Amino acid sequence: MLINILGLSVGMAASILIFLFVQHELSYDKYHDKSDRIYRISRSFFNQNGEVNLHLGHLAPPFGPLLKSDFNQDVEEVVRVLNTNVVLKDEGNVFEERRFYFSDPEVFNVFTWEVIEGDPEAALSFPDGMVISESMAKKYFGNSEAIGRTLEMKIGQVSANMQVRAVMKDVPDNSHFKADFLASMELVTDFYGGYEAMMKNFGSNNFGTYMLLKPGVDIESITAQIPSFLNRHLQTGNDGTLPSTWTDLHPWAITDIHLYSNLDSELEPNSSIEYVYIYSAIAIFILLIACVNFMNLATARSAKRALEVGLRKVLGADRQLLIRQFMSETIMMTFMALVLAVALATIALPVFGDFTGKELSMNLLDHPEYLLGMLALVVLVGMLAGSYPSLFLSGFQPVKVLKGTYKIGSIHEKLRSALVVGQFAISIILIVAVMVVINQLDYMKNKELGFNKEQIVVLPAYKELVDNYETLRDRFLQQPGIESMALGSRIPSGRLLDAQGAQAEVNGELTVMDIRLTDIHISHSFMETFGINMAAGRDFDYQLASDSTEAFLINESAVRAIGWASSEDAIGKAMHYGPRRGYVVGVVKDFHFESLHQPISPMIFMVPDERFNEVAFRLNADNFDQSIAYLREEWTALRPDFPFNYYSVADRFDQQYEAEEKVGTVFGFFAGLAILISILGLFGLSAYATEQRTKEIGVRKVMGASILSVVLLLGKDFLKLVLMGFVLAVPIAWYGMSNWLDGFAYSISLSWLVFLISGFIALFIAALTVSSQSIRAAMINPVDAFKVE
Structure with missing residues (x-):
C-alpha cells in the first residue's frame, strides 16, 4: 500500500506542476477584457515566385492610422507601440531600460492594464507624458509620490525630460509583451520629421500594431479586403506590379501570439504550442506509469484478498457491490496520494517556477478552479488505476477460492506483463528524448559557425564614436x-532583418533578383575582427576610397542564389543594391550569422558612412578582465550619461538555445521521476513474486542450486519484459525525436547508439531493482523457507 501511494503521489505531483505550467502558457493575454476582439497585425514579404522571404510581427507607422480610417465600420480602435x-537618469542614477514603449494614447482602450493613479490616456496626449509601472515607480522614487516627477530620457543623441503622469500595476507575467514604461508617440512623430513625413514611411517596420474589432465583426471580412487596402495605399511598381503581389498583412488573435507566432521579429521571444504538447504528454506518461504500478501491484497481491471476496459473495454480495467497494478504496488511496502530491508540488514549485521563468502559483484562494482540477484528477486517476483491479478482484469464483483451487488466469498474467512492458517503454522513450536533446544542444553550441565567436564583446555605437572611429580605434588598439575592433549595423547572433532590392550582372546583363539579399553595413575591419575567411577576391581596403562607395562583399550562399558559377566567377560582377551602384570585390565563406534554427541566408556587405548600431571588440583571453575594466573606464569617460552594458557574442548564441536547454532539463527531471515510479512498481512486483516462490527457492537450494542460479531464475522474466519495452519504445522514440529535430535548420543524425544506451540504462536499473529482491530471497535459509505459510 505504501508503494502504491508513494508512486501515485510522485506521479500526481509531477502532473500538477506540469498542469500549472501548461495552464499558464494557455492563459497568455486572456486577462484583457476584450481579448476575443484584439488582433495583432503582421507583415510578410514575397519573392517574385511568391515565396515568403520575411515575416515581421511589426508594421510601418502609417498602417495603424490607415487601418483605422479605412475599416472604421468594423474597427473600434487601432493602436501602435514602439x-x-x-x-533614464534620475538624480545621478543611470539605468538602461529595455521595456520602454512609445504608444498611442488609446492603448488603454484596447489593453486591460490596471491604473493605480492618474489618467493614462490623458498622460500620453502630452508630448512629455509617460505612464510607468508600479515596480518602476518604486525603483526610481521609492515610496515617494511618482506623479509629477521627471526622468531624463536619452535615445542616442536625443534627450527629453519625461514627466510621470500615471502609474499602472505591473503588466501580468502572462503577456506576450511587458511594458514598464509607456511614453507619448508625439516624440516618435517628431523623430520621423512630423506627421506627414511619418505617414509616408512604409519601410520602417518597427511598430507593433493592434486592432480592436467592434462586437460581432468577423476578422475574415477584414482579411479579405487587405489586398485592395495595400494596393490603395502603397506605390505600384514601375512595371505595374501591384503591392499585394510582394507584401501582405496578417491578423493574429492576441491570445494566439505567445504559442503560435515565432516570426522574424517579435516584441518579445514567444514560446511554442509544441512545448505545451510535449509537457502535457510527459504528464500523461507519468500518470500512466503510476496507474500501471497500482494495477500491477493490486492484481499481483490478489491472493491476499481472494478469501475475503469468496466469503462476501457467499454472504450475498453481488459483483457490482464489490466493484463499488474496490473503486471506493482506490479513490480513497488516490485522495491520500493527492494530499502527499500537493505537499511535494508545493515544495518543488519555487524551483520549477524559477527554472521555467514563469510566475506559477498554486494559491487555491486565488484560483479555486485548481481545487476542482485536483478533485477531477483524483477521480480520473482513481477510476483509471482502480478499474481493472476492481473487475479482476470482483470476478473471483467463491467455490474455487474457498476450496483453494483458484488460480490467476494466464490472460491476467499477460495483461500485467503488458502493463510492465508499456511502463518501461515510456521510460525508455523519455531517456532517448533526454539524450537526443542533450546531443542536439551540444551540437548547436559547439558546431563550427564559420567565424570565431569567442572573446568578442559588443557595445552600442553612437554618433561621436562613429564620427571619430579611426582615431578611437587606434587608441583602443594600443x-x-x-586585438581588434569593428562597427556593424548588425552583429552575428542577431537577426538579419534588413534588405533592399538588388540587381546583378548575369550573362552580361543586369538582372533583377527575385531573392532576399540581406544587408549588413560594416567597417573595414569587420571580417578581421570576427575571423571570417575569404572564399575568393579580397576584403575591403581602407586605402581604396571607392570601397566605401562602390564595393560589395557577398557570401557563398548569395553567389549560389544569384546564379553565378563560382565564387571566383562573382568577382568583378556589377551589382546594384538599393541606391548603391558598384561591383563585387570579394566573396566570404558561408558563416552562421543567426542561430542554427535558421539556414544561412544570402548576405551582402558594404562600407557606408552611417547606420552603424554596434561596435565589437575582440579581446585577448589572457587579459579579458583587464580589457573589460579598461573599456568600462573609457566608456564612462566618453559617455558619462550612459551605463556600460555589453554582451558577449558567444553568450548570446548560447542564449538562443535556452528553450531547448529547458526542454532537455525537463525531460531529464521527469524521465528520472518516471524511472523512479517504475522502480517502485518493479520493486513491489519482484518482492511479491519472490515471496510467492519462497518454498520453491528453499527446495532448489536443498537440491544444490547456487545463489546466482536462483537470482537469474527470479530476474529473467522481468528483464524479458524490459527488453520487450525497449523494442516497443524504439520506433516511437525514433518518430518523435525525428520530428523534433526537423525544427532545426541544422541538426544531428539519430544514432542507434542513443537507443542502445537508453535500453541499457533501463535494463541496468531494472536488473538492479529485481536483483535486490532476488538476492535477498536466494540468501534465505531453506529451513526458514519451509516454515512460510
Whole structure:
C-alpha cells in the first residue's frame, strides 16, 4: 500500500506542476477584457515566385492610422507601440531600460492594464507624458509620490525630460509583451520629421500594431479586403506590379501570439504550442506509469484478498457491490496520494517556477478552479488505476477460492506483463528524448559557425564614436588586451532583418533578383575582427576610397542564389543594391550569422558612412578582465550619461538555445521521476513474486542450486519484459525525436547508439531493482523457507 501511494503521489505531483505550467502558457493575454476582439497585425514579404522571404510581427507607422480610417465600420480602435532601449537618469542614477514603449494614447482602450493613479490616456496626449509601472515607480522614487516627477530620457543623441503622469500595476507575467514604461508617440512623430513625413514611411517596420474589432465583426471580412487596402495605399511598381503581389498583412488573435507566432521579429521571444504538447504528454506518461504500478501491484497481491471476496459473495454480495467497494478504496488511496502530491508540488514549485521563468502559483484562494482540477484528477486517476483491479478482484469464483483451487488466469498474467512492458517503454522513450536533446544542444553550441565567436564583446555605437572611429580605434588598439575592433549595423547572433532590392550582372546583363539579399553595413575591419575567411577576391581596403562607395562583399550562399558559377566567377560582377551602384570585390565563406534554427541566408556587405548600431571588440583571453575594466573606464569617460552594458557574442548564441536547454532539463527531471515510479512498481512486483516462490527457492537450494542460479531464475522474466519495452519504445522514440529535430535548420543524425544506451540504462536499473529482491530471497535459509505459510 505504501508503494502504491508513494508512486501515485510522485506521479500526481509531477502532473500538477506540469498542469500549472501548461495552464499558464494557455492563459497568455486572456486577462484583457476584450481579448476575443484584439488582433495583432503582421507583415510578410514575397519573392517574385511568391515565396515568403520575411515575416515581421511589426508594421510601418502609417498602417495603424490607415487601418483605422479605412475599416472604421468594423474597427473600434487601432493602436501602435514602439519598443526601444532608452537610458533614464534620475538624480545621478543611470539605468538602461529595455521595456520602454512609445504608444498611442488609446492603448488603454484596447489593453486591460490596471491604473493605480492618474489618467493614462490623458498622460500620453502630452508630448512629455509617460505612464510607468508600479515596480518602476518604486525603483526610481521609492515610496515617494511618482506623479509629477521627471526622468531624463536619452535615445542616442536625443534627450527629453519625461514627466510621470500615471502609474499602472505591473503588466501580468502572462503577456506576450511587458511594458514598464509607456511614453507619448508625439516624440516618435517628431523623430520621423512630423506627421506627414511619418505617414509616408512604409519601410520602417518597427511598430507593433493592434486592432480592436467592434462586437460581432468577423476578422475574415477584414482579411479579405487587405489586398485592395495595400494596393490603395502603397506605390505600384514601375512595371505595374501591384503591392499585394510582394507584401501582405496578417491578423493574429492576441491570445494566439505567445504559442503560435515565432516570426522574424517579435516584441518579445514567444514560446511554442509544441512545448505545451510535449509537457502535457510527459504528464500523461507519468500518470500512466503510476496507474500501471497500482494495477500491477493490486492484481499481483490478489491472493491476499481472494478469501475475503469468496466469503462476501457467499454472504450475498453481488459483483457490482464489490466493484463499488474496490473503486471506493482506490479513490480513497488516490485522495491520500493527492494530499502527499500537493505537499511535494508545493515544495518543488519555487524551483520549477524559477527554472521555467514563469510566475506559477498554486494559491487555491486565488484560483479555486485548481481545487476542482485536483478533485477531477483524483477521480480520473482513481477510476483509471482502480478499474481493472476492481473487475479482476470482483470476478473471483467463491467455490474455487474457498476450496483453494483458484488460480490467476494466464490472460491476467499477460495483461500485467503488458502493463510492465508499456511502463518501461515510456521510460525508455523519455531517456532517448533526454539524450537526443542533450546531443542536439551540444551540437548547436559547439558546431563550427564559420567565424570565431569567442572573446568578442559588443557595445552600442553612437554618433561621436562613429564620427571619430579611426582615431578611437587606434587608441583602443594600443591597449594590449584589445586585438581588434569593428562597427556593424548588425552583429552575428542577431537577426538579419534588413534588405533592399538588388540587381546583378548575369550573362552580361543586369538582372533583377527575385531573392532576399540581406544587408549588413560594416567597417573595414569587420571580417578581421570576427575571423571570417575569404572564399575568393579580397576584403575591403581602407586605402581604396571607392570601397566605401562602390564595393560589395557577398557570401557563398548569395553567389549560389544569384546564379553565378563560382565564387571566383562573382568577382568583378556589377551589382546594384538599393541606391548603391558598384561591383563585387570579394566573396566570404558561408558563416552562421543567426542561430542554427535558421539556414544561412544570402548576405551582402558594404562600407557606408552611417547606420552603424554596434561596435565589437575582440579581446585577448589572457587579459579579458583587464580589457573589460579598461573599456568600462573609457566608456564612462566618453559617455558619462550612459551605463556600460555589453554582451558577449558567444553568450548570446548560447542564449538562443535556452528553450531547448529547458526542454532537455525537463525531460531529464521527469524521465528520472518516471524511472523512479517504475522502480517502485518493479520493486513491489519482484518482492511479491519472490515471496510467492519462497518454498520453491528453499527446495532448489536443498537440491544444490547456487545463489546466482536462483537470482537469474527470479530476474529473467522481468528483464524479458524490459527488453520487450525497449523494442516497443524504439520506433516511437525514433518518430518523435525525428520530428523534433526537423525544427532545426541544422541538426544531428539519430544514432542507434542513443537507443542502445537508453535500453541499457533501463535494463541496468531494472536488473538492479529485481536483483535486490532476488538476492535477498536466494540468501534465505531453506529451513526458514519451509516454515512460510
